[in-house]
Amino acid sequence: MTATALTPGPVRGIAAGAPKRKISPERISASITLVVILVIAIQALVAIDISIPKMFESMDNAERFFIRVGGVTFPPLGELLYLTALTVGLVLCGTLLAAVLSVPVAILSASNTTPGPAWRWAGRFVGVLTRAVPDVVLAMVFVLMFSLGALPGIMAIGIHSVGMISKMFADAIEQVDEGPRLAIRAAGGTKTQEFVSGIFPQVMPSWVATVLHRNDINLRGSVILGYVGIIGLGREMSYAFKAMDYSLGMGYAIVIFALCVLMEVVSSSVRSVMLGHAPTGRGMGDRLVRRFGKKSPRETMANAVGFASPAQALVRPWTNARRRNVVWGITSVLVVIGSVVISDIQWRDFITFWGKVPAIAVQFWPPTFGSYEYGTMLDAMWKTIAIALAATFLTLLGSVVIGSLAARNVAPNGFIRSASRFILVVIRGIPEVILAIMLIVVTGLGGQAGTLALAICGVGLLGKLIADSSEEVNPGPERALTATGATRLQVFAGATFPQGVQSLIGHTFYLLDTNVRAATILGIVGGGGIGYYLLNAGQGSKYGVVTAIVLMILATVLVVEGLAMWMRRVFR
Numbered sequence: 157m158t159a160t161a162l163t164p165g166p167v168r169g170i171a172a173g174a175p176k177r178k179i180s181p182e183r184i185s186a187s188i189t190l191v192v193i194l195v196i197a198i199q200a201l202v203a204i205d206i207s208i209p210k211m212f213e214s215m216d217n218a219e220r221f222f223i224r225v226g227g228v229t230f231p232p233l234g235e236l237l238y239l240t241a242l243t244v245g246l247v248l249c250g251t252l253l254a255a256v257l258s259v260p261v262a263i264l265s266a267s268n269t270t271p272g273p274a275w276r277w278a279g280r281f282v283g284v285l286t287r288a289v290p291d292v293v294l295a296m297v298f299v300l301m302f303s304l305g306a307l308p309g310i311m312a313i314g315i316h317s318v319g320m321i322s323k324m325f326a327d328a329i330e331q332v333d334e335g336p337r338l339a340i341r342a343a344g345g346t347k348t349q350e351f352v353s354g355i356f357p358q359v360m361p362s363w364v365a366t367v368l369h370r371n372d373i374n375l376r377g378s379v380i381l382g383y384v385g386i387i388g389l390g391r392e393m394s395y396a397f398k399a400m401d402y403s404l405g406m407g408y409a410i411v412i413f414a415l416c417v418l419m420e421v422v423s424s425s426v427r428s429v430m431l432g433h434a435p436t437g438r439g440m441g442d443r444l445v446r447r448f449g450k451k452s453p454r455e456t457m458a459n460a461v462g463f464a465s466p467a468q469a470l471v472r473p474w475t476n477a478r479r480r481n482v483v484w485g486i487t488s489v490l491v492v493i494g495s496v497v498i499s500d501i502q503w504r505d506f507i508t509f510w511g512k513v514p515a516i517a518v519q520f521w522p523p524t525f526g527s528y529e530y531g532t533m534l535d536a537m538w539k540t541i542a543i544a545l546a547a548t549f550l551t552l553l554g555s556v557v558i559g560s561l562a563a564r565n566v567a568p569n570g571f572i573r574s575a576s577r578f579i580l581v582v583i584r585g586i587p588e589v590i591l592a593i594m595l596i597v598v599t600g601l602g603g604q605a606g607t608l609a610l611a612i613c614g615v616g617l618l619g620k621l622i623a624d625s626s627e628e629v630n631p632g633p634e635r636a637l638t639a640t641g642a643t644r645l646q647v648f649a650g651a652t653f654p655q656g657v658q659s660l661i662g663h664t665f666y667l668l669d670t671n672v673r674a675a676t677i678l679g680i681v682g683g684g685g686i687g688y689y690l691l692n693a694g695q696g697s698k699y700g701v702v703t704a705i706v707l708m709i710l711a712t713v714l715v716v717e718g719l720a721m722w723m724r725r726v727f728r
Contacts, residue, residue: 186726189719190661197549200542204603230407231392238498240415243388245495246306247378250313251371252492255363257318262325269329269351279326287319287669288713289706290676291377295384296694296702300516301509306499309386313374320373321366328362329355368423376416376587380677384694389415397593409590417585519697523704528689537708539603540685543678544671547607551614552664558615559622565634566626566648580623583616592678606678606685610671618667625659626652658724665720672712 230236263269264279291312298308337354345353356363382390389412396405525533558576560566567573592609633651642650676687686705693701 183726186723190723193545193719194549197545201546201549201607203542204546204607206546206604206607227403228406228410229403230411231404236411239389239392240411241494241498242306243378243390244375244415245498246309246386246388247313247371247374248492248495249306249499249501250310251317251367251374253310253314254317254321254370255367257314258321258325261318261322262329263351265322265326266329268332268334269355279322283319283322283326284714284717285319285710286315286317287323288673288710289316290673290690290709291316292380292384292677293690293694293702293706295381295386296699297516297520299385301512302502302505304385304387305502306387307501307505309378309381309388310499310501312381312386313378317370317374321363321370324366325359325363328359332358372416372419372423372584375419376412376589377677379412379587379589383691412587412590413585416587417581420581420584519699520703522700523707524700525704526693526698526701528701533686533689533704533708536686536689537705537712540675540687541672541712543603543606543610543675543685544668547610547614547671547675548664548668550607550611551618551667554611554615555618555622556660559619560626560648560653562619562623563626563652565629565631566644566652568644576619577623580616580619583613584620586613586616588613588674588678603685606675609678610674614667614671617670618663621663622656622660625656625663629655661723662720665716665723669713669716669720672716673709676709 231239261279261282264271264275265283267276270276270279294312294315295308298311302308302311332355336358337350340350340354378386378388379390379393382388382392382394385391389408393405393408393412396402396408558579561572562576562580564573567576588609591613592605595605595608629652633655634647637647637651675685676690678685678687686708690702690705693699693705
């Protein structure tokens with residue numbers, strides 16, 4: 157019997173190599189589109205001609221400006237406190253109005269709760285429309301409809317905020333676990349019961365976080381509403397600057413900045429109380445809440461041992477945490493009531509304004525460019541888009557660095573992470589309008605000031621989103637690379653960043669969407685673009701021109717929204 161030698165031969169498939177993942181044509185198209193947008197953004201940045209050396213040469217303008225400002229002055233304390241409370245009350249009422257209105261819009265917009273495709277498209281269109289129409293334009297309309305006071309500002313903030321809150325809320329609804337909802341349906345529950353008991357408890361954290369985030373944005377946005385007559389700190393600041401009382405104007409600007417930073421702490425505290433757990437973020441407010449919201453040893457022991465009897469389990473004990481929650485809950489209700497009271501809403505206007513609607517609607521229709529040429533308006537709109545693209549590109553460069561260093565799993569040490577988080581908090585507290593006014597002093601009127609203002613302020617938003625996304629990635633690949641001896645930079649490049657690319661694309665398009673509208677608003681204070689013509693048309697009662705400009709903004713936002721939805725689907 158002859159023994160046959162078994163010699164190892166080539167294993168089929170291994171010799172040929174592992175199968176390569178096929179790249180779909182749609183993914184290739186999306187990648188090419190991203191490259192094209194990037195090239196256009198770079199070209200826009202070159203066309204705007206931001207020159208750092210020239211800015212340093214123009215520092216004499218800033219020096220002369222601050223000499224004219226002299227010392228910073230503030231209004232009397234009583235007046236300042238009233239204006240601050242009025243501004244906060246106006247913003248809070250508008251945000252709460254948007255939070256309520258966003259619920260039905262989000263239900264219609266979400267694919268798993270909408271009654272049908274037509275309803276879904278209608279809900280999405282309402283969201284896009286309310287996001288596209290600048291709050292300044294809404295304020296112009298509501299000033300014509302209602303009495304002077306806080307109500308036009310509340311309505312403008314509320315209607316404009318519905319778009320963003322409902323969009324985020326609808327996205328959260330589409331990502332819920334369908335198990336609880338299907339269980340309620342199997343038990344014979346109604347559609348309302350499915351949403352209230354099976355969906356809303358899952359999406360409430362996202363809804364609360366979005367509403368609080370939008371409240372911060374609305375506080376900064378209330379500054380520009382003052383330029384169209386909405387009462388509050390923004391209007392007084394605009395009056396001071398227009399009267400060339402720069403010292404008083406700077407005083408109002410400092411108060412607004414401090415108020416915006418303080419809102420970061422308050423938002424974290426409110427989120428902690430409403431969600432019933434300590435915040436996990438690394439922001440200033442989150443750290444303060446964790447430090448002062450720790451459980452006592454007695455509460456910790458009680459949670460560990462459980463209840464002595466079933467009867468005791470049915471009675472919820474009055475722990476320190478429950479007492480704090482009740483106190484904060486009552487405080488929140490009192491703050492809302494105080495906001496409504498100090499806003500001095502003229503409720504009868506809701507009955508009488510209907511008679512004004514036909515006459516006002518006629519003024520806004522049909523859209524027209526008036527005495528302006530088509531080429532002039534289209535060129536101004538392109539400048540606004542170019543400012544938004546260039547600012548988004550600059551923000552992306554800065555945010556990837558600062559935002560990554562603000563992430564717990566990327567920063568080399570705690571000091572750098574805390575410093576980066578602090579920088580992001582400070583930047584988020586600076587209203588774009590105030591920064592644009594300061595930059596206009598150095599660079600002069602035009603697109604440079606608007607681009608730099610949007611780029612700097614955008615770092616606060618995009619950097620925070622990048623930091624949070626980096627901390628939420630799957631730690632498995634990071635640990636695997638670390639085990640092989642990879643450096644922290646190699647772990648970031650090989651594991652952390654690739655996992656966050658999808659979120660980065662979505663966040664960047666969200667920022668671009670925001671910058672298109674913000675660039676329009678900055679044009680009102682001399683930041684360049686279509687905003688200049690928008691303000692002139694509003695002040696000159698040329699409301700047909702206002703409508704034409706809004707339609708151009710709407711078309712641009714629709715394109716950006718469509719690209720964002722396509723990118724998220726392709727790179728999922």
